[in-house]
Amino acid sequence: MPHETIRTSRIEARIAPDALAIVKRAAELEGRSVSDFVVSAAQAAARRTIEETSLIRLSSEDQRHFVELLLNPPPLSPALVRAKDAHAQLFGS
Incomplete structure (x- = not known):
């Protein structure tokens, strides 16, 4: 039985038409919905940001x-x- 994520929260964002076109195209290329693509990209960016702020870089x-x-x-x-x-x-x- 596959694990299904229960989605109960919602976010909204305003986006320029040209930016939306790029996002739609990328989602199509991956065979995903725009919503799924945006959520996945946002999670990846959030993880990167958290990881980068957790590291101390020294020369x-x-x-x-x-x-x-x-x-x-x-x-x-x-x-x-x-x-x-x-x-x-x-x-x-």
């Missing part, structure tokens, strides 16, 4: 600097030492 130089700081961290600042002590008093070591 080679920044990567080396990051690893160096992990391997040889600088001494704690006085404020961080106080915060660490306060945390230990409240929650234990």
Whole structure:
């Protein structure tokens, strides 16, 4: 028994006639309805956007600097030492 998605939500968008023609043509080429094509394209774009904002991209130089700081961290600042002590008093070591 195939899994069928229950569609209960609706979105609307205004689109220029030339843009709609392109979307219709692309949907036809894939053998899909315009609605299915637009929903699929929007989901793919949304996933890409979420993925891209979840990644941190560093140059080679920044990567080396990051690893160096992990391997040889600088001494704690006085404020961080106080915060660490306060945390230990409240929650234990």
